[in-house]
Amino acid sequence: MSARTVFRPYASLFAVPGALAFSLVGWLARLPIPMIGLGTVLLVAGETGSYGLAGALSGALALSFSVVSPQWARLTDRRGQSSVLRVQVSAYLLFGAAFAVAVIVGGPHWLWFALAALTGATSPNIGALVRARWANALDGAGRQTAFAYEAVVDEVVFVVGPPLVTLLATLISPPAGYLAGLAIGVIGGFWFAGLRATEPPIHAADPSGPSRRRALLSPTVLVVVIVYVAMGTVFGAMDVVVVGFAQEAGRAAMAGVALAAFAFGSLVAGLVYGLARLPGSLAARFLGCAVLFGIAVQLVLVVGSLAVLVPVAFVAGLSIAPALVSGTSLVEARVPRSALTEALSWTTTGLTLGVTAGSALAGAAVDAWGAESAFAVPALAAGVAGVLALVGAPLLLRARSVDHPAEPLPAASGAG
Template identity: 30%
Template sequence: MLAVLLLPGALRAFLPALIGRSALAMGGLALLLAVEDSTGSYTQAGFATAAFGMANVVAAPWRARAVDRFGQRIALIAMASGQAAGFTALALSTETDRVADVWFLALSTVIGLTAPPLGAAMRMIWASLTTAGDQRTKAFSIDAVCEELLFVGGPVIITAVIVATSPGIGLRVTAAVVFLGTVAMTSSPSSGALRGTGRGVTRGDRPLRQPGFARVLTVLLGVGAVLGVAEIAAPAVAAQRDAAAASGWLLAAFAGGSAVGGLLYGQLNLKAGVGRRLFVLCVSMGLAAVLVSQLDPLGLFAAGLALVGLFLAPSLITGYLIADTIVPESSRTEASTWINTSVNLGASLASAAAGIVIDRSGAWLALLLVGAIALALAAAVPFGRLRESEPPAVHAPDRCELG
């Protein structure tokens, strides 16, 4: 699977893309700690974090459309510049006395609105460098695995920076990471070749207008819901057993399972169509959530979470492959972003509901219910539209076609 990294131009774009994408893994925690340190209020810090998250989700499709239209170099650098400026301004605000709380909310919103979709952009680069089929699946797999590892290591790194210096420095480091990573990625030849359409995408080419795509997003809502509940249930179960320190290990087991799943998925030579794969993965994830809801010993619960995570990265990879199959090339960055948005929305909604269920009945019921929901939503897989075993070949366009 690592052979895809040796493709001409791959590492030159992929490594700086990972650096830039780590800002998303670090930014939320840096923002939370900086606002709390300045205001002395976790409530205010929570509001700022929520403003950042909601703005990021709401603006995601429009940012992706801008990349499809204007090309990666112009659009992504503009967004990264805006987000870096937002992080820097927030750092200055948290270090200044008597700043009105509304400024923290406003700057957090700016940071969310301007987050560059580096993951979706990198998948477009992978699509231009690889041939459809096993090679592209391997590329998407290693991309997903590395992204999982970013979200394991990112919070640890930024916490260490903040402990050693200050929350304001943590925000400045995040600003530097997103800006420098984006500039380095977009200066690569493979990114620069994706210059965009130069015009708006026609209504008929929009991802949500492609037959079956909305149903795929519905299925992935269930995947996101399991993700959201698992992230709430893990610390709740640890606390119930007077083992709060085990929370990190439980979440690491979940993330580690996802990384292993992504690696295995990239190695398998699967013949089933992408629609059937998505159905099997989502059903398996739902069943695993139901199973883990019945596990009581902490060690078995950790193993169960790893089993649930095993299907997370492959489900996302399959979603990206489906987007590559049924969405016109002119709007594939937007399509990839919709995949992420659906999963994030499912996770956010489920996290809110899980807290209520856990307080009243325990984590086991939250996991049982979300497993059943994922199983029900898996029925939305559009088999009739996704019979082909692999997406059609998409060759890297000539430079003259991109002008």
Template identity: 40%
Template sequence: MATTVHDDSGARPGYGQLLRTRGAWTFLLPGFLARQPFAMLTIGILLLVQHTTGSYTTAGAVSATAGVSMALFAPQGGKLADRFGQAAVLIPGVIIHAAAISLLISLALSGAPLWALFAAAVPAGASTPQIGPMVRARWAAKLTGTPLMGTSAAFESVTDEFTFVIGPVLATALCTGVHPSAGLVAEAVLTLVGGLLFAAQRGTQPQPGGVAGTREKGASALSVPGVRVLICVFLGIGSVFGGMQMSLTAFTESIGQPGINGLLYGAFAAGNMGAGIVCGTVAWRSAPQRRLLFAYPLLTLATTPLWSVQSVPLLGGLGLLVGLCIAPSLINGYTLVESLVPANARTEAFTWLTGAVGLGQAAGSTVAGRLVDKFSAHTGFLVPLGGTALALLVLLTLRKRLTPVGGGTVVAQRGVGHRDPVSVD
């Protein structure tokens, strides 16, 4: 079954029309609740372990272990969701996650050896529900080939960034104002309740096995060259999140104002959200791969001065600017999945990209933590610059892989490698 690519030269439908899509609210509301923990997990672990050990390096390493585990296991969960249905993967996953978080909290507060913290962080990260990719797959199942598909990609980016505004601020406030473990307790509760509510909405989940009800054995979104390039791009974006979280935490601690950490990170995430809102209202005439090639260098440029800033207001302003540059890259990366990946592998593709953000975030927080402990809080801000610069090099070198063969959209008849040429702009 061929998929028609929408010509973006016309007016783009607005968010209001998107939200009137039949059945949308039944998965959007529980999905919003369940995706909050994604932005709370790593910073919650970071703050708890730093409190119990006194080391940013150790806290970053344990947090990174959870992030790496999440990145490695998420695509496998996405593949299983494509094959067996989202609910079949989500229900046991959220129960395991809540149990793993409870174990990690208990070990950290009881002064358990570091190897035990690392061991507990693995299932905590591996079982993190990938609600964002599942919501995107539900939109794709309803809207592929319609003008609303691009609007949904922008809307999901805005929702993600709103999550990154609320999640870290909430986790930080709970950890610093209530109890060092309160952020992770809230994360586990939201995961369990939100995940079960989302899984109950079976009527809107994509048909297991793909559009045609079958899936070619061994077919994987990872076999698409463009997806591998996007993974590198999203790794760089993740390094920004991880580097900013660690460095802002260390910076605010060093000036004796840990309470403003959430506000500074919130400014960064608010910029991301604001740019996402704007991107979703514009009827773009250029292809998403061209927009990505324009947006990503701006992101690298925006991270350049972070390490040298001493002023809190200026750092907040620069964080806002960096956030403004992230959303266009995320939106265009996710939008490219529609034309690069068949419908029966999109949940997997989305989880690879989301997992790449998590992996980049984990690596970024680890490297930034070591830099902070060895040098100063400011040196951690070199991580976003280094991560995006390396990803930009890969993007520019392999940019042709982001164009579907023949300018067409991948279809789901004969696995990932089969394409049917269609009209594009």
């Protein structure tokens, strides 16, 4: 069987009019996600020499994004993607640039924190917008493939973004990486907002269906978001522990190789999962993938050298994308269209909160126990994710999906 035949389901995604444009622009607009966070650390540390202050500001940015992003998504479901995104990106540019200026000119620290929080609060959640467009255009099988493809795009973003921002900050100046990420986000955001032909229509709430609040607080959304918090804790902890482990071994550059292996394992698994037609319900697939994730990450407990870390990271990474894709697919199937963007945004919020917590917990563990022992943090968090999924299983298996027929996009030439 040729590679062309194997990957035909992915190629068929781009037969949807305008899909290639909104997916590629969505990739560009998501690139700043890792660049802004790391760029903030490099900017502040470069200007002040304080990594503690830099980490606190990066955390403030991430936390404000987590809290406010679903509110933007709710407005998007009510008003449409393009109009809301233009306002959001304009504010993002204003506050993001003001934060950089405040740091560079040495403004008061309280102003730095205020502007960092405002920058995070206005950061667009492009991933949720892209997935909402796929969900609007495809049926169930096609959505699984599209969501798997987007999970791969997310991994590529986190493989490309950190080295790029580090290179710019190192070779040019500390602010360069942060400002490049901000510029890419603004350009990508406005470009994405201009792709009107593929924008999902506004769906009024169905009077006979569940209320919007009830849909978003449904057992499915709550269980998936809580499991995602635990998964995000694994990701944040792995970043810190792997860097610490490589530094203790005297080979700091190997941290990038190990983290790339972790992401590459997820990328490979995401491609395969998108092609597979697995038996069972969406809820059963999510439960199975979450438990598999909880088991697979326990492999990090056997790491005793960098030679072992890289293959272990790859194997553990194979469990990431299936868990994320199955969770996203389950949420998409269980909420009405009038609340879809907000529901998808809450899944991102769960991951972001977990990453923030994982970074803090792992940093304290590395300082207290050493990096090798600190691998217990991601292992424990992964185990918790699997247990939480099993605890929520009765709720997930009892709930019903919402019927979402695909709505063909206009056959327009060009996606704008």
